[in-house]
Amino acid sequence: MVRDADDTRRRLLEAAATEFAERGIAGARVDRIAAAAMANKALIYSYFGNKEDLFEAVFHALVVDTVEDVPIDADDLPGYAARLFDRIQQQPYALRLALWHSLERGSATMPAAVVAANEQKVAAVAAAQRAGRISDRFPPGELLALVTGLSLLGSPNLALTHTAGPDGLAVRRRTVVESVRILTAKDTT
Amino acid sequence: MVRDADDTRRRLLEAAATEFAERGIAGARVDRIAAAAMANKALIYSYFGNKEDLFEAVFHALVVDTVEDVPIDADDLPGYAARLFDRIQQQPYALRLALWHSLERGSATMPAAVVAANEQKVAAVAAAQRAGRISDRFPPGELLALVTGLSLLGSPNLALTHTAGPDGLAVRRRTVVESVRILTAKDTT
DNA sequence: TGCGGCCAACTAACTAGTTAGTCAGTTAGG
DNA sequence: CCTAACTGACTAACTAGTTAGTTGGCCGCA
Numbered sequence: 001m002v003r004d005a006d007d008t009r010r011r012l013l014e015a016a017a018t019e020f021a022e023r024g025i026a027g028a029r030v031d032r033i034a035a036a037a038m039a040n041k042a043l044i045y046s047y048f049g050n051k052e053d054l055f056e057a058v059f060h061a062l063v064v065d066t067v068e069d070v071p072i073d074a075d076d077l078p079g080y081a082a083r084l085f086d087r088i089q090q091q092p093y094a095l096r097l098a099l100w101h102s103l104e105r106g107s108a109t110m111p112a113a114v115v116a117a118n119e120q121k122v123a124a125v126a127a128a129q130r131a132g133r134i135s136d137r138f139p140p141g142e143l144l145a146l147v148t149g150l151s152l153l154g155s156p157n158l159a160l161t162h163t164a165g166p167d168g169l170a171v172r173r174r175t176v177v178e179s180v181r182i183l184t185a186k187d188t189t
Numbered sequence: 190m191v192r193d194a195d196d197t198r199r200r201l202l203e204a205a206a207t208e209f210a211e212r213g214i215a216g217a218r219v220d221r222i223a224a225a226a227m228a229n230k231a232l233i234y235s236y237f238g239n240k241e242d243l244f245e246a247v248f249h250a251l252v253v254d255t256v257e258d259v260p261i262d263a264d265d266l267p268g269y270a271a272r273l274f275d276r277i278q279q280q281p282y283a284l285r286l287a288l289w290h291s292l293e294r295g296s297a298t299m300p301a302a303v304v305a306a307n308e309q310k311v312a313a314v315a316a317a318q319r320a321g322r323i324s325d326r327f328p329p330g331e332l333l334a335l336v337t338g339l340s341l342l343g344s345p346n347l348a349l350t351h352t353a354g355p356d357g358l359a360v361r362r363r364t365v366v367e368s369v370r371i372l373t374a375k376d377t378t
Numbered sequence: 379t380g381c382g383g384c385c386a387a388c389t390a391a392c393t394a395g396t397t398a399g400t401c402a403g404t405t406a407g408g
Numbered sequence: 409c410c411t412a413a414c415t416g417a418c419t420a421a422c423t424a425g426t427t428a429g430t431t432g433g434c435c436g437c438a
Binding site: 023095102137 | 212213214215216285287288290291292293296307327328330333334335342345346347348349350352353360361364367368371
């Protein structure tokens with residue numbers, strides 16, 4: 001058996017991501033994570049501190065990466081919404097972790113990186129509005145919240161009216177992108 | 190000590206609603222529910238079966254009531270969105286329970302009453318579209334999903350960009366209602 | 379009015395299994 | 409041979425669910 005602390009850490013994080021995404025903090029089992037990572041449970045405590053710290057590490061790795069990896073293009077918000085929509089489909093764990101986080105930890109403790117990424121996006125939207133390239137009907141933070149919120153509508157993890165039928169997802173995607181287009185388009189009523 | 194089984198059931202349901210809304214199924218503690226209801230734990234099992242059944246009872250009582258108590262007015266979807274928005278602010282437990290439900294139980298098992306209420310709302314939207322009173326730019330189910338989804342944007346329980354400042358909530362409410370107005374208005378581009 | 383007994387409502391204490399976290403010791407590799 | 413990586417076995421606390429037994433109120437009856 002080769003010994004590689006970095007690889008063990010990585011396996012633990014990966015196993016923890018699956019476990020936490022599926023069951024949340026309270027529902028996750030440390031023993032299950034260790035078993036899935038083919039590592040000893042004590043290593044979790046040695047590398048990450050405790051269960052909650054492990055969750056934070058996983059949350060940071062997945063959610064912060066997602067937020068930072070989908071850059072905004074304030075001149076093409078429908079395209080941004082589409083990319084976010086697709087990312088959520090491809091990596092559903094990030095949204096689930098974010099939901100668990102907000103339910104189990106309260107909404108007060110967002111990582112600084114997420115806050116910073118958001119502020120940068122608000123600034124980008126504000127700049128595009130000032131330049132007259134997109135609608136200034138809404139304040140920039142509100143417009144961003146609309147786009148972000150609409151992009152979540154494809155996720156099966158929100159208790160909303162869920163998409164139906166074989167091409168329900170494609171329909172939903174079109175709905176979201178078109179909505180963003182309408183809401184961000186200049187003029188009209 | 191007066192004995193009133195109906196009242197005991199009611200107290201247990203109320204305590205369970207608080208506990209489940211705050212901590213979810215896995216995080217909820219049966220002993221805590223019994224203590225908060227000032228009842229014996231065994232009564233929970235006698236009246237509701239087990240912890241999961243108790244959650245279902247609570248979920249049904251709160252979520253189904255919410256869905257049924259906010260009737261749709263397909264001719265005034267901005268008003269409907271406003272009422273839903275306000276309801277979620279006033280009774281945040283219903284949304285939290287719905288989120289816990291979708292995370293912990295999977296999205297497959299929605300109560301028949303919720304599905305029925307939703308179908309009725311889709312039908313109402315479709316009728317208003319056929320009558321030409323609202324935009325038919327989106328399929329009726331999609332339009333309803335948009336309105337519902339946007340109405341959730343005031344909740345602090347969604348990991349989204351949260352409202353900021355003292356009057357952030359009022360701003361958000363205006364954003365949501367105005368968005369729905371734009372998306373449901375006839376013609377334009 | 380008073381009484382006895384019946385039963386639903388309720389309770390304290392328990393069980394069996396689980397769980398996060400610890401620790402003394404072992405092992406591989408440089 | 410030294411140290412970081414790792415392990416198995418442990419514990420103390422917790423947890424859902426059960427059970428045998430108790431109690432209060434109500435109803436028929438005198």
